[in-house]
Amino acid sequence: MNTAFLRRRKPGTIALSTALAAALLVPGLLRAASLVWDAGAAGNGTSWTANTGANWNPNQLPTPADDLLLNNTAAVPTSMTIATNDIGALSVTFANNFNASNTALIGDGGTGNRLFTLGSTGNAWTITNAATSGSVTFAPSNGNTGILSFTMASNGTMNVATGGSSVFTTAIAATGAFGMNKTGGGNLTLGGLNTYSGGTTISAGGLFASANGALGSGAVNVALTGTLTLTATTTNAIADGATLTLDGVLGLAGAAGASQETVGSLVIGGVARAPGTYGASGSGAANIDNAHFSGTGVLTVVPEPGVNALLAAAAGALGLIARRRRSARR
Numbered sequence: 001m002n003t004a005f006l007r008r009r010k011p012g013t014i015a016l017s018t019a020l021a022a023a024l025l026v027p028g029l030l031r032a033a034s035l036v037w038d039a040g041a042a043g044n045g046t047s048w049t050a051n052t053g054a055n056w057n058p059n060q061l062p063t064p065a066d067d068l069l070l071n072n073t074a075a076v077p078t079s080m081t082i083a084t085n086d087i088g089a090l091s092v093t094f095a096n097n098f099n100a101s102n103t104a105l106i107g108d109g110g111t112g113n114r115l116f117t118l119g120s121t122g123n124a125w126t127i128t129n130a131a132t133s134g135s136v137t138f139a140p141s142n143g144n145t146g147i148l149s150f151t152m153a154s155n156g157t158m159n160v161a162t163g164g165s166s167v168f169t170t171a172i173a174a175t176g177a178f179g180m181n182k183t184g185g186g187n188l189t190l191g192g193l194n195t196y197s198g199g200t201t202i203s204a205g206g207l208f209a210s211a212n213g214a215l216g217s218g219a220v221n222v223a224l225t226g227t228l229t230l231t232a233t234t235t236n237a238i239a240d241g242a243t244l245t246l247d248g249v250l251g252l253a254g255a256a257g258a259s260q261e262t263v264g265s266l267v268i269g270g271v272a273r274a275p276g277t278y279g280a281s282g283s284g285a286a287n288i289d290n291a292h293f294s295g296t297g298v299l300t301v302v303p304e305p306g307v308n309a310l311l312a313a314a315a316g317a318l319g320l321i322a323r324r325r326r327s328a329r330r
Contacts, residue, residue, distance in 0.1 A: 034067040035060065039074040046077045047109065049085040064088030064120045064153060070104075071095035081109025081142050088117035088153075091126045094136050096161070102134025107142030107170075116150045116170075125156035129186065132163035139169050140192075152178040152196055160186030160205060172196055172216075179218055182207045182226065190214040202226030202248065209237035220263075222248040229253065230261055230297065238263055240302075252297025257284035260297035268292055275301045 035056040039045040045055035053061040062068055068089045070076050076099045094104065108114050116138075119125030129136045140147045152174040160166045162185030169191040172180075179198025182188050184205050191210040199218035200207070203226055209215055210231045217239045222228045229251035230237050238244060241264040254260030259277065266273040268289070277300050279285030280293040293299070 034069055035062055037068070037070040037074055037076055039076075043075055044077075046080050047084075048080060048082045048106070049087060049114075050083075052085075061085055062087045062089050064117045064125075065090055065123075067091045067093070069093050069095065070098050072097050072099070075099070076104060078103050078105065079142060080104060080106045081144075082106060082114050082116065082148055083108060083110030083112075083144070083146060086115040086117070088120075089125065090119055090123055091128070093126075093128045094131055096130045096132055098131060102131035102164070103136075105137045105139060105142060106148075107139035108146035108148035109142050109144050110146040111144055113147045113149070116148060118150060118152045118156055119154035121153060124154050125152065126159060127156070127166070128159040128161075128184075129164045129166045130161045132161050135165040135167060137167040137169070139167075140171075149173065149192075151175060152180070152198075154178055155180070155198060157181045157183055158188050160184040160188050162186055162205070165189070168192060169211075174198060177218075179216070202228050209234055212236040213239075215239070215242075217242070219243045219245065221245040222250060224248050227251060229295075232297075235260060237261065240264065243267065244299075246292050248292070250293055250299065252279060252283065252293065252295040252299060254295070254297030256282055256296040256298075258298060259300040262300045262302055264301075264303055266299070266301045273301060275303060277301075 038057040040055045047055060049061060053059050066089055148170050150170055150172045155178050158180055164186040167189040171192040172194040174196035177198045178196055179200055181201045181203055182205060183203050187206040187208060189208040189210055191214060193211060193213040194216045196216040197218045200215045201221040203223045206227045206229060208229045208231060210233060212234055214237045219242050220238050224247040226248040232253040238261055240262050243265045244263045245267045252260050276287055277285040277298050278287045278289060278293060279298045280290050280295060281288055283296050283298050285298045
């Protein structure tokens with residue numbers, strides 16, 4: 001090593017070089033440049049993928065390493081498509097007032113199915129709707145037969161500003177045991193058959209599950225400042241064997257007296273609750289809790305069959321021990 005060279009360098013320069021070298025070794029510290037929606041040379045583009053990304057600045061297809069920004073510096077149409085290529089993003093941000101109505105619909109506009117990859121190994125993704133009105137919707141299709149779907153390559157966050165709304169009727173899968181966190185005071189609707197297994201947390205605002213399987217196969221956690229609403233059309237939005245941790249509110253829009261949702265275990269305020277039915281006043285549930293439940297539907301807590309089998313086996317073993325002890329005394 002050339003120590004004379006190091007002696008000639010200023011200490012601050014050496015420290016900066018060391019920091020840059022360390023950054024190269026840590027995933028996520030150095031990120032790709034942002035792509036900003038510019039609607040193309042004519043200013044009227046609607047496709048996220050046309051002409052290999054000609055509607056973005058710089059002109060390139062979005063990848064899972066890119067930060068995407070849609071704001072009012074260029075026309076953001078209310079109807080947009082993803083076709084001809086699979087794409088991805090590390091973050092997607094819709095700025096407030098990104099168009100006059102703060103409304104956009106994005107879906108597959110081609111005849112082939114398209115995949116949108118969120119994040120990458122070691123790099124958490126974020127989708128932010130900073131608009132305080134209107135709605136951003138990602139739909140399976142928009143004007144053609146192709147289907148758009150999402151896959152998570154890491155854990156991530158859905159952030160929706162107060163007053164705004166984001167809707168995902170597309171299916172969301174994952175390449176591993178990844179999950180999502182809902183933040184912000186606005187509302188997020190999940191309306192696809194989602195297969196991610198890393199769990200769903202509602203840290204703030206509202207999450208509406210409008211389809212069976214919408215919350216994947218993992219645990220569900222509703223924080224004190226969060227609300228989860230299961231719409232009247234759902235009977236299995238949460239996986240049957242999942243744990244539901246409830247510090248906020250669960251809204252059940254199903255019919256009174258009918259079990260709308262079943263979970264494997266329920267924790268409220270840090271306390272595991274017994275099997276049974278739970279709901280708000282008027283639901284007909286055996287356990288009424290108006291602080292944590294709303295609506296007329298009923299939540300049923302039924303341990304997984306494997307848990308019941310273990311309990312039955314344990315009870316049987318205890319009974320056998322007791323009988324042997326009684327026999328020994330005779």
